[in-house]
Structure formats: C-alpha cells, structure tokens
Amino acid sequence: MNSKDQIWRRALLPHTATIQEAIRNLDQTAIKIVLVVDNAGKLEGTISDGDIRRGLLRGLNMGSPITTVIHRNPFVVPPDMTRETIMQLMVANKIQQIPAVDEQRQVVGLHMWDQITTPQVRSNIMVIMAGGKGTRLRPHTEHCPKPMLPVGDKPMLEHIINRAMANGFSHFMLAIHYLGHMVEDYFGDGSKMNARIEYIREQAPLGTAGALGLLARRPEAPFLVTNGDVLTDINYGELLDFHIRNQAAATMAVRIHEWQHPFGVVQTQGVDIIGFEEKPVARTHINAGVYVLAPESLNALAPNERCDMPTLFEYLQADGRRTVVYPMHEPWLDVGRPSDYETAQRTGGAA
Incomplete structure (x- = not known):
C-alpha cells in the first residue's frame, strides 16, 4: 500500500448511497472495489462489480440502496502487515484488493494486487560496506576484495544490489578500501x-559504521546500511517502512539464533x-548486519574515526535516541568463513 497513493479515498461511499452511485464510483476510480463506510468512517463492507450484477439479477434497480448488495465480511488487514503476507492472503483467497483498517475499523488504506506486486520506487540511499579485507577467507581474498568474490555467475556485491533494486532502490553508496579499485572498475557509476x-x-579501515562519517552530503531521509558480505532475502523496503513507523533513530535487523546445550543442566541453589x-535450547537475537539510520544519527560520528555499528547504537542510546530491532525470518547468510562461502556458492547466491 503506497501511502502517497490516495486513490482509495475516492472509493469511499457512505452506506446511504445508491447502486447507481456505486456504479459511477467503480467507473471513476477503476480499482474494481467500493469501500462502504458509516457516518464515523468505519468500514461496513465492500462492493464489487459482481455484487452489483448479482443484485440487478435479483430485481434491484439503480435507485436501490447499496446496503442491498454490500459484502459485509470482507478480508481486512492491519496497517502494519507486511507486503509478503498480504500477497499470500490475496493468492490464497483469490482476491485482488484488501482494505487496511485500524483498531477502530476505520479505513486507512487499500492494498491492490497490481500495486503490491510492483516495487515501490524508493529514493532513499543504500550504503554498502565493501571495504573489509576478508582475512578469514584467504586465500580467496588475497587478490580480490571479499564483496567481489563470485557467487554463482556474479560478485556477491552485485547480488546485494540486485536484491535492493528489486525492492525499489536505485541509489547506492559503496564504502571501499581494500582493493577498492576492483569494485569501481566493475560497477562504475x-x-x-x-x-x-x-x-x-x-x-x-573504519569499521562497520565509521565510513558513514565520510559522507560528503548528509542524506535527507532515512537510509539503509548493509555489510557487503551479507546475502539475504530480506525486503529492504519493508525494513525501511518499519523504521519510519517506529520513529527510530536507528533500526537493526536481527535474527534468532538457537544453541542447544550438549548436556543436561543441573539447577542448584x-x-x-x-x-x-x-539439553536446554538457548535463543538469542544476533545482529544481521543490515540497518536503517535517520540522517541525524550521523551526528554521533566523527570523520576518519573508527566505529562499529553496535557502538553507534550505544552512542545513540546514551543520547536518549530510540533504537529498535527488526526481527527477520528470511534466509540469511553472513559470508565470513570459508564454510559460509562454500554455502553461498552451493546455493548460487540464494540466501
């Protein structure tokens, strides 16, 4: 649901309207649905072209009230439901529109199949940290920077960029150091x-956050940051939306890591x-190496000063700024060890 696209507001009709008004609304909006609301703006139901045709076959006329054809139990979703889940609901129930309603059942948007399957254009910048030496991956990285190691038919860094572009992003800033000329030669502008x-x-080397202090121009909107060795199927656009909804200074994508104790544990006092x-199982959240930062979070960094991302989050917390986690369930691989790289090559870049 694109918050900038307010066409759904034109699809709202009061429950006192007539079938003729509903037909006119369907014709004018061309989104194949009418959203019927009461005097308080609460959703009473929906009307489609099929609902109207079935009503006319029953003997209704153009002056009949729309309450005679309304579908009173439509599928609805909360405003923060993910795009992926909404698409699954649409496919499973063979529907192309789902209204979004708040806790008071007031209409706040409308998800439409044509829009939800087309990536929303994102003007936000994505910074990719691609300057590390990758010492743990030697000898692979002796003559090649780690993000340029081939995975399938293209460098790991290209997989990351392609994934982000599929989510609507097109402006990237690559932080480079070790054999950085190879990155520039390959990607150019x-x-x-x-x-x-x-x-x-x-x-x-400035760490996983320090390079942000070198930005010549501060981003005007929240921006993404990812490590150049993280392959994941995360939807970067949904991560950005989550950050904005939570009005955070910084958001960290995290994964649940499970570790089973190899022995029976004796509890004592x-x-x-x-x-x-x-053999208890311990569950912890681990840093997935993907973040969203508000522009003002850069105030905590100094040019040419080494800083890792967890330290930046601590700086922000100490300053009273809100930092949040984005729990992710998508496939994810941090290509830091030879075994990880073997996994990446075996899967061809599919995290």
Missing part, C-alpha cells in the same frame, strides 16, 4: 545496471539440587 552508484573511499533441564 552504476549506469549499466540502471542504478546510481557513488563511492566512499576509506584511507584506513547452594549445594541443593532444585531442578534439571535436559
């Missing part, structure tokens, strides 16, 4: 990919045994 690519050139737990 991005025109061959129908993208815009600029470079942040680190004179020395002093010398007394108070319980047993057989």
